[in-house]
Amino acid sequence: xxVKLPIYMDNAATTRTDPRVVEAMLPYFTEKFxxxxxxxxxxxxxxxxxxxxxxxxxxxxxxxxxxxxVWTSGSTESNNLAIKGxxxxxxxxxxxxxxxxxxxxxxxxxxxxxxxxxxxQNEGFDVTFLQPPADGVITRAxxxxxxxxxxxxxxxxxxxxxxxxxxxxxxxxxLCHERGVIFHTDATQWVGKMPTDVEKDHIDLLSWSxxxxxxxxxxxxxxxxxxxPRVRLEAxxxxxxxxxxxxxxxxxxxxxxxFGKACEIALHEMDSERERLLNLRRKFERExxxxxxxxxxxxxxxxxxxxxxxxxFGYVEGESLLMGIKDxxxxxxxxxxxxxxxxxxVLKSLGVGDELAHSSLRLSLGRWSTEEEVDxxxxxxVKAVNHLRTMSPLWDLxxxxxxxxxxxxxxH
Amino acid sequence: MAYSDKVIxxxxxxxxxxxxxxxxxxxxxxxxxxxxxxAPECGDVMQLQIKVNDAGVIEDAKFKCxxxxxxxxxxxxxxxxIKGKSVDxxxxxxxxxxxxxxxxPPVKIHCSVLAEDSIRSAIADYKKKNGIAAATxxxxxxx
Ligand SMILES: Cc1ncc(COP(=O)(O)O)c(C=O)c1O
Numbered sequence: 001x002x003v004k005l006p007i008y009m010d011n012a013a014t015t016r017t018d019p020r021v022v023e024a025m026l027p028y029f030t031e032k033f034x035x036x037x038x039x040x041x042x043x044x045x046x047x048x049x050x051x052x053x054x055x056x057x058x059x060x061x062x063x064x065x066x067x068x069x070v071w072t073s074g075s076t077e078s079n080n081l082a083i084k085g086x087x088x089x090x091x092x093x094x095x096x097x098x099x100x101x102x103x104x105x106x107x108x109x110x111x112x113x114x115x116x117x118x119x120x121q122n123e124g125f126d127v128t129f130l131q132p133p134a135d136g137v138i139t140r141a142x143x144x145x146x147x148x149x150x151x152x153x154x155x156x157x158x159x160x161x162x163x164x165x166x167x168x169x170x171x172x173x174x175l176c177h178e179r180g181v182i183f184h185t186d187a188t189q190w191v192g193k194m195p196t197d198v199e200k201d202h203i204d205l206l207s208w209s210x211x212x213x214x215x216x217x218x219x220x221x222x223x224x225x226x227x228x229p230r231v232r233l234e235a236x237x238x239x240x241x242x243x244x245x246x247x248x249x250x251x252x253x254x255x256x257x258x259f260g261k262a263c264e265i266a267l268h269e270m271d272s273e274r275e276r277l278l279n280l281r282r283k284f285e286r287e288x289x290x291x292x293x294x295x296x297x298x299x300x301x302x303x304x305x306x307x308x309x310x311x312x313f314g315y316v317e318g319e320s321l322l323m324g325i326k327d328x329x330x331x332x333x334x335x336x337x338x339x340x341x342x343x344x345x346v347l348k349s350l351g352v353g354d355e356l357a358h359s360s361l362r363l364s365l366g367r368w369s370t371e372e373e374v375d376x377x378x379x380x381x382v383k384a385v386n387h388l389r390t391m392s393p394l395w396d397l398x399x400x401x402x403x404x405x406x407x408x409x410x411x412h
Numbered sequence: 413m414a415y416s417d418k419v420i421x422x423x424x425x426x427x428x429x430x431x432x433x434x435x436x437x438x439x440x441x442x443x444x445x446x447x448x449x450x451a452p453e454c455g456d457v458m459q460l461q462i463k464v465n466d467a468g469v470i471e472d473a474k475f476k477c478x479x480x481x482x483x484x485x486x487x488x489x490x491x492x493x494i495k496g497k498s499v500d501x502x503x504x505x506x507x508x509x510x511x512x513x514x515x516x517p518p519v520k521i522h523c524s525v526l527a528e529d530s531i532r533s534a535i536a537d538y539k540k541k542n543g544i545a546a547a548t549x550x551x552x553x554x555x
Contacts, residue, residue, distance in 0.1 A: 409451030
C-alpha cells in the first residue's frame with residue numbers, strides 16, 4: 001500500500017476528528033441549532049436532549065455520573081477551573097493574606113497546570129512542584145513525602161504529553177482520599193485511550209479535551225465529584241449560571257455533541273486500538289534504536305502511553321532533523337522549535353541534558369496510523385540522522401573518543 | 413517555520429562539508445586554522461577549518477555544523493565565500509551579508525553571527541600557530 005504524504009505523527013498535539021463524530025455534529029449547526037438553555041420550545045429541547053446524551057457518553061467513559069460533568073472549552077480551561085476554583089474555594093485564609101494553603105503539582109505538568117499554580121502562588125498559596133525522577137514517573141511515595149498538614153490540593157497529570165509517561169494516579173488518589181485532600185488530574189492524554197474509573201481511581205477532579213481523542217477542538221470537560229466528598233469550585237467565568245453556576249456561557253452544543261460521540265467511540269474501540277498502537281510504537285522504537293547508534297528513548301521503559309514515542313538522537317539537532325523529514329509531521333524538544341528558544345522543560349526536568357533535549361523528536365501515533373507509515377518514517381529518520389551526522393562536529397568528536405560534555409565550550 | 417530556497421539548498425547540498433583531519437591532527441598543522449564556536453547545550457556548534465597557503469590566501473575551507481537548518485546554511489555559505497580570499501579579506505565578511513544572502517528571519521540572526529565568529533576564530537587560530545600578531549579578532553565574538 002502506498003503511503004500518502006505527508007504522514008501525520010503528531011497525535012499528542014491534536015487528532016483528526018473522526019468522520020463519525022462530524023456526522024453526529026452536523027445537524028446541530030443548521031437544523032437542531034437551538035440554545036440548550038431555551039426551555040420553552042422544541043429547538044431548545046432538542047439541543048438540551050443532545051447535551052444530556054453527550055453528558056451520559058462522557059460520564060460513561062470515566063465511570064462518573066452525568067451530573068458530575070461540566071462542559072468547558074478544553075483542557076486548558078478545565079485545568080484552570082479545577083485548580084484555581086478548588087484552591088480559592090478551600091483556601092484556609094482570605095484573599096490578601098499569606099499561608100492560604102499548600103498545593104502539590106509536578107514540574108513536568110503541561111503549562112495549563114503550571115501557570116494556574118504559579119498564579120495561585122502570587123495569590124498567597126504555597127506550591128510544591130515535584131521534580132520527577134529520570135524515568136519521569138511521579139509515585140505515591142513522592143507525593144506522600146511532599147504532603148503537609150495544610151495541603152489542600154494535589155494536581156498530578158495522568159500521562160505526560162511530551163514523553164507519554166504514566167504517573168501513579170490511582171495510588172496518589174487513594175493517598176489524597178486518606179488524607180482528605182482534593183485530587184485533580186489532567187487526563188488529557190489518557191482518557192479515551194486507557195480505561196478510567198473515577199471511583200476506583202479515587203479522583204475528585206479530572207480534565208480532558210475533545211481534540212486529543214478524535215473529537216472537535218475547543219470543547220472539553222471537567223469531572224467534578226459530587227459525593228464522598230462533594231467537591232465545590234469557585235467559578236472563574238460568571239454570567240447566566242450555566243453548568244450549575246460553575247461555568248456560565250451558552251453551551252457549545254455542536255462541540256459537545258461531537259465530544260460525546262468521540263467518548264462513545266473511544267469506549268468501544270480503545271482496547272483494540274491500544275493493542276494496535278502499542279505494537280506499532282514498539283516496532284518504531286525497536287527499529288530506530290537498532291539502526292542508529294546513540295539513541296535514547298526518553299521516559300520510563302514500560303510505564304508509557306502506547307501512542308507516544310520521545311526519542312533523542314545524539315549529536316543531531318532537532319530542528320535540522322525535522323527539516324530532513326519534512327513529510328513526517330511531528331515535533332521536537334529542540335529550542336529552535338519553541339518560541340522561548342529554550343529546549344523542552346519536560347526533558348530538562350527529567351535530567352536529560354540540554355544537548356540531548358535539543359536532539360529529541362516526539363512521534364505520536366493515532367487511530368489512522370499504519371505500519372506502512374511507521375516503516376516509511378523509520379527510513380526517513382534514519383536517512384536524515386545519518387546525513388546530519390556526516391555534518392556534525394560533535395559526532396566526529398564522539399567518534400574520536402572525546403567526551404563532548406567535558407569540553408569547555410565558548411558559550412555566547 | 414518556512415525556510416528560504418537558499419537555506420534549503422545548502423541544507424540538502426552542503427558545500428565543503430568535512431575537515432582536514434581529526435582534531436588532534438589539525439591541532440599541530442600550521443597551515444590549518446580551526447575555529448569551533450557555539451555550544452551543544454545552546455543547540456548549535458560550528459566548526460570551520462581553513463587551509464592557508466604561503467601567500468596568506470585561504471586555499472580551501474571545510475565546515476561541520478550541529479545546529480538548525482539556518483546554522484548549517486550559514487556555515488556552508490561561509491566556506492564558499494572565504495575560499496580564494498586572503499585572510500584579511502575573509503575577516504571583512506559581516507554576518508549581515510549572510511543574513512541578506514540567505515534571507516534569514518530575525519530569530520535566526522544568531523546563526524549568521526556564529527558563522528562570522530567561526531571565520532574570525534579559525535583565522536585567529538591560524539595566526540597564533542604562525543606567530544602572526546592577531547588583531548582583537550577573538551574578542552569580536554562577544555555578543
Ligand atoms: C496534558 C495536556 N494538558 C492540557 C492540554 C491543553 O488542552 P486544550 O488544547 O484542550 O486546552 C494539552 C494539550 O495541549 C495537554 O496535552
